[in-house]
Amino acid sequence: MIESDELLSIRAAELYYEEDKTxxxxxxxLTLTRWKVGRLLAQAKASGFxxxxxxxxxxxxxxxxxxLRETCxxxxxxxxxxxxxxxxxxxxxxxxxxxxxxxxxxxxAPRTLGISWGRTLDDVARHLQDGWAGGVDVVQINxxxxxxxxxxxxxxxxxxxxxxxxxxxxxxxxxxxxxxxxTKRAIESDRAVAAVLxxxxxxxxxxxxxxxxxxxxxxxxxxxxxxDDIAALVRAGAVGDVVGRYVDGSGAIVDPRxxxxxxxxxxxxxxxxxxxxxxxxxxxxxxxxxxVVRSGLCTVLVTDEDTxxxxxxxxxxxxxxKGQRGTE
Amino acid sequence: MIESDELLSIRAAELYYEEDKTxxxxxxxLTLTRWKVGRLLAQAKASGFxxxxxxxxxxxxxxxxxxLRETCxxxxxxxxxxxxxxxxxxxxxxxxxxxxxxxxxxxxAPRTLGISWGRTLDDVARHLQDGWAGGVDVVQINxxxxxxxxxxxxxxxxxxxxxxxxxxxxxxxxxxxxxxxxTKRAIESDRAVAAVLxxxxxxxxxxxxxxxxxxxxxxxxxxxxxxDDIAALVRAGAVGDVVGRYVDGSGAIVDPRxxxxxxxxxxxxxxxxxxxxxxxxxxxxxxxxxxVVRSGLCTVLVTDEDTxxxxxxxxxxxxxxKGQRGTE
DNA sequence: CGTGCGGCTGCTCATATGAGCAAAGATCGC
DNA sequence: GCGATCTTTGCTCATATGAGCAGCCGCACG
Numbered sequence: 001m002i003e004s005d006e007l008l009s010i011r012a013a014e015l016y017y018e019e020d021k022t023x024x025x026x027x028x029x030l031t032l033t034r035w036k037v038g039r040l041l042a043q044a045k046a047s048g049f050x051x052x053x054x055x056x057x058x059x060x061x062x063x064x065x066x067x068l069r070e071t072c073x074x075x076x077x078x079x080x081x082x083x084x085x086x087x088x089x090x091x092x093x094x095x096x097x098x099x100x101x102x103x104x105x106x107x108x109a110p111r112t113l114g115i116s117w118g119r120t121l122d123d124v125a126r127h128l129q130d131g132w133a134g135g136v137d138v139v140q141i142n143x144x145x146x147x148x149x150x151x152x153x154x155x156x157x158x159x160x161x162x163x164x165x166x167x168x169x170x171x172x173x174x175x176x177x178x179x180x181x182x183t184k185r186a187i188e189s190d191r192a193v194a195a196v197l198x199x200x201x202x203x204x205x206x207x208x209x210x211x212x213x214x215x216x217x218x219x220x221x222x223x224x225x226x227x228d229d230i231a232a233l234v235r236a237g238a239v240g241d242v243v244g245r246y247v248d249g250s251g252a253i254v255d256p257r258x259x260x261x262x263x264x265x266x267x268x269x270x271x272x273x274x275x276x277x278x279x280x281x282x283x284x285x286x287x288x289x290x291x292v293v294r295s296g297l298c299t300v301l302v303t304d305e306d307t308x309x310x311x312x313x314x315x316x317x318x319x320x321x322k323g324q325r326g327t328e
Numbered sequence: 329m330i331e332s333d334e335l336l337s338i339r340a341a342e343l344y345y346e347e348d349k350t351x352x353x354x355x356x357x358l359t360l361t362r363w364k365v366g367r368l369l370a371q372a373k374a375s376g377f378x379x380x381x382x383x384x385x386x387x388x389x390x391x392x393x394x395x396l397r398e399t400c401x402x403x404x405x406x407x408x409x410x411x412x413x414x415x416x417x418x419x420x421x422x423x424x425x426x427x428x429x430x431x432x433x434x435x436x437a438p439r440t441l442g443i444s445w446g447r448t449l450d451d452v453a454r455h456l457q458d459g460w461a462g463g464v465d466v467v468q469i470n471x472x473x474x475x476x477x478x479x480x481x482x483x484x485x486x487x488x489x490x491x492x493x494x495x496x497x498x499x500x501x502x503x504x505x506x507x508x509x510x511t512k513r514a515i516e517s518d519r520a521v522a523a524v525l526x527x528x529x530x531x532x533x534x535x536x537x538x539x540x541x542x543x544x545x546x547x548x549x550x551x552x553x554x555x556d557d558i559a560a561l562v563r564a565g566a567v568g569d570v571v572g573r574y575v576d577g578s579g580a581i582v583d584p585r586x587x588x589x590x591x592x593x594x595x596x597x598x599x600x601x602x603x604x605x606x607x608x609x610x611x612x613x614x615x616x617x618x619x620v621v622r623s624g625l626c627t628v629l630v631t632d633e634d635t636x637x638x639x640x641x642x643x644x645x646x647x648x649x650k651g652q653r654g655t656e
Numbered sequence: 657c658g659t660g661c662g663g664c665t666g667c668t669c670a671t672a673t674g675a676g677c678a679a680a681g682a683t684c685g686c
Numbered sequence: 687g688c689g690a691t692c693t694t695t696g697c698t699c700a701t702a703t704g705a706g707c708a709g710c711c712g713c714a715c716g
Contacts, residue, residue: 010384017380018390022702035666038703044382051381052345056338059377062346350672363696366673 006047008032009040013050016041055083057094058101061305068301068308071315075275075299078102082305088282091304095281096123099302102277103207104132110275114141114203114265115161116243117154118218120279121209125160136165141200141208142243142264143176172196174263176244177224184261193263201269206276208298210288213238213246233258240288242267242297249287251295271296278302286310334375336360337368341378344369383411385422386429392636396629399643403603403627406430410633416610419632423609424451427630430605431535432460438603442469442531442593443489444571445482446546448607449537453488464493469528469536470571470592471504500524502591504572505552512589521591529597534604538620540612541566541574561586568616570595570606570625577615579623599624606630614638 011030015021016037023041027034044050059081068077078101080094103124113136115121138161144154155171162169174193178184187193211217213234215227219241230238236255237248244262246254253259253267270276278298280289289307292298294315303311339358343349344365351369355362372378387409396405406429408422431452441464443449466489472482483499490497502521506512515521539545541562543555547569558566564583565576572590574582581587581595598604606626608617617635620626622643631639 006384007386010382010386013382014388014390017382024702033666034703036664039664042704049382049384049387051383053379053381054338054341054345054372054377055379056334056377058335058338060342062342352672361696362673364694367694370674 005040005043009044009047010049012037012040013044017050053083054081056081058097059083060098061308064305064308064312067312071312072293072301073296074293074301076102077300077308078302079308080281080302080304085304088284092120092123092281093127095279095302095304096120097127099124099207099277099279100127100129100132102300102302104129106133106205109133109136109165110204111135112137112139112199112203112205113161114139114200114206114208115158116140116142116208116264117144117157118209118211120281121207122153122157124207124279125157125164128161128164130164131166133165133167136162136167137170138162138165138167139170139196139200139203140172141203141206141270143172143174143262170196170199172200172264175224176219176222176263177258178261178263181257181261184263188263197265200265203273204275206265206270206273207279208243208270208276209279210285210292211241212282212284212288213240214284217241219244239291240285242288242292243270247288247291247295249291249294251291251297267295267297270298273299275299281307283307290314333368333371337372337375338377340365340368341372345378381411382409384409386425387411388426389633389636392633392640395640396636399640400621400629401624402621402629404430405628405636406630407636408609408630408632413632416612420448420451420609421455423607423630423632424448425455427452427535427605427607428455428457428460430628430630432457434461434533437461437464437493438532439463440465440467440527440531440533441489442467442528442534442536443486444468444470444536444592445472445485446537446539448609449535450481450485452535452607453485453492456489456492458492459494461493461495464490464495465498466490466493466495467498467524467528467531468500468592469531469534469598471500471502471590498524498527500528500592503552504547504550504591505586506589506591509585509589512591516591525593528593531601532603534593534598534601535607536571536598536604536626537607538613538616539569540610540616541568542612545569547572567619568613570616570620571598575616575619575623577619577622579619579625595623595625598626601627603627609635611635618642 008030012026015026015029016023023037024034026037030037061079061081064079065077068074068079078098080098082091085091085094115138117140138158140154140158158169158171172193173196174187178187188197211219213230215230217230219225220227220230233246233254238246238254239249240247243264245259245267248254276298277300278292279302280292281304283306286307289303290311293301293311336358340354343354343357344351351365352362354365358365389407389409392407393405396402396407406426408426410419413419413422443466445468466486468482468486486497486499500521501524502515506515516525539547541558543558545553545558547553548555548558561574561582566574566582567577568575571592573587573595576582604626605628606620607630608620609632611634614635617631618639621629621639
């Protein structure tokens with residue numbers, strides 16, 4: 001575009017978008033035909049001089065969603081706008097809201113929904129509307145938090161989601177991580193636990209989040225792990241946890257021995273699911289989000305714009321476990 | 329607007345603006361008639377959820393210009409966009425560019441143009457295009473800088489503007505501020521100086537800027553005033569200088585004794601002019617800009633968006649008792 | 657100096673959109 | 687329970703806009 005045209009297109013855009021003039025009027029102001037004005041306007045848009053933004057806590061970024069879906073091979077992607085959000089809590093709230101909306105909009109609604117627990121999921125539960133579905137049974141897919149005063153949030157998340165959908169919640173009566181492998185094996189074979197795990201593995205859909213590998217993790221908070229444990233995991237390449245299991249950048253289990261002591265659905269089952277919805281927001285979770293998406297842990301991702309852009313930019317790497325699911 | 333409609337209007341706006349869908353298509357996606365969609369879109373715009381911004385160094389803010397013109401009773405106002413500008417130099421450059429454009433667009437072009445000098449004006453001169461007018465004579469309206477190595481910028485500003493318009497520059501052969509009143513009277517009555525002042529007072533148009541009342545002022549830089557002088561002026565209520573004369577928030581001369589020793593057009597002459605263009609940019613100059621506009625020193629203001637908004641917000645408020653009461 | 661080509665211009669025509677209006681609903685007071 | 691009033695809805699019609707095309711200009715090349 002020639003410089004003079006560029007300037008004209010800016011003047012035209014000002015008159016069109018800020019003054020609500022018609023292209024014809026602009027034509028007579030700038031002494032141009034109205035077709036020329038139309039072309040200048042088109043140029044202005046194409047060159048990105050005209051920026052249209054939707055500013056609203058519930059606003060989504062449809063073009064980003066599309067790119068995310070395409071570059072990462074997701075069935076669906078929900079990306080909330082970051083515009084004007086300063087703090088991470090707000091971001092998480094918006095994302096949780098979007099996840100709740102998405103869940104409620106699923107047709108057909110899942111009959112059984114497997115969920116993990118954590119701050120994010122709890123937020124999603126709170127944002128769901130009463131009656132968001134008609135009778136959805138909720139099953140926990142990993143061991144609950146129960147070591148300290150926080151006891152009950154895991155349960156309450158599940159119960160809330162189920163109640164609001166007019167269904168039942170089935171809790172997994174087990175700690176998240178056991179100290180000894182034998183205990184873990186024992187509890188897993190207990191009929192009550194086994195039944196829940198069985199139910200969980202047959203769920204129509206899964207909804208889970210992921211935690212960053214830092215000392216603020218709920219697993220540390222709940223007393224299952226210490227800050228030192230986390231540091232060791234990070235040294236071994238951990239970027240975060242998914243349903244209580246720590247993974248590296250490619251989505252592989254970092255510490256198999258720890259993983260064996262962790263009760264819940266395996267990551268393989270999650271990868272094999274028809275519909276698994278990950279809800280991940282915040283800059284601290286970019287790395288885990290990457291691992292989740294790359295390794296095919298979710299078919300649907302609900303996230304914020306910044307995270308989405310991060311994923312899109314860094315995607316080309318590591319196609320491995322994804323390929324097994326057959327994306328050509 | 330009801331909550332559900334608000335959300336719908338956001339969804340509609342996303343599809344319309346981000347996905348370029350037609351209102352009809354949106355209608356079938358959201359199961360609404362296309363008229364409803366049109367109304368939702370109108371609501372979204374009206375509620376400010378849709379923000380359209382023109383992002384370009386030469387972009388102006390027409391609606392702000394209008395408000396500025398109306399609330400401050402200006403003949404004309406030029407407001408450059410602040411979008412994405414972090415540093416004040418860039419802001420000043422954009423404003424200077426806009427001033428140059430405005431000057432070049434004046435019809436009829438002034439035959440004689442009175443100008444002040446300073447960093448801003450110099451910037452305007454540099455941004456003017458060669459041949460921006462056909463033969464404009466430029467006259468300095470206040471004493472030049474000549475005490476130190478910066479000597480000549482005042483002259484070069486005038487000469488540049490004149491040259492680019494194919495006209496002559498008439499310099500004011502006098503210091504800006506004299507130490508003794510007698511000297512000032514004497515120099516003023518000198519034929520060469522008097523002739524220039526006379527020419528200046530008869531100019532068709534004036535172009536000037538204003539300085540903030542701080543130690544970074546060109547008057548300090550040039551050695552006419554010391555940082556202490558400025559501090560004293562500020563204590564006396566000064567907010568900045570216009571053509572070398574320090575004014576308070578209401579545009580009144582702060583120190584009449586200093587003012588008497590200042591050579592150049594009086595503020596009254598400037599106020600009486602048919603066309604006087606002030607070019608003022610930057611957050612440091614909000615206060616002077618206010619004084620200039622309130623006291624009718626300019627008929628046209630070229631400024632940046634932030635300054636413009638500041639002026640609009642603080643206009644109705646009477647000049648100020650704040651300055652008089654002193655800021656401790 | 658002619659000739660062929662690419663880009664720009666101004667047009668026609670189909671389509672998308674906004675204004676305005678009558679009918680249908682909703683809301684309120686009585 | 688019943689109008690009266692105000693809002694919302696779906697429409698018609700006029701207008702604004704975008705797609706596509708023929709002619710024109712400038713340019714490079716033979």
